[in-house]
Amino acid sequence: MVECLHCGQMFDPEELPDSPEIQVGLLLARERFNDEGQVCAECLTSRGRLAMMYDCQFRR
Numbered sequence: 001m002v003e004c005l006h007c008g009q010m011f012d013p014e015e016l017p018d019s020p021e022i023q024v025g026l027l028l029a030r031e032r033f034n035d036e037g038q039v040c041a042e043c044l045t046s047r048g049r050l051a052m053m054y055d056c057q058f059r060r
């Protein structure tokens with residue numbers, strides 16, 4: 001288990017749900033924030049959702 005960098009919640013980075021928000025969140029963690037594996041599913045979801053709303057790179 002890992003402690004989330006953002007909210008401090010304990011989570012398992014191998015057990016992230018497979019949702020589009022999380023996929024975008026993971027991509028950002030890898031390419032922009034450099035914190036992949038240290039952010040929980042909830043924080044990845046909100047990061048991914050915000051990116052899809054405001055970042056034209058991820059808009060569909």
Ligand SMILES: [Zn+2]
Nearest residue numbers: 004007040043
């Ligand atoms: Zn978190």
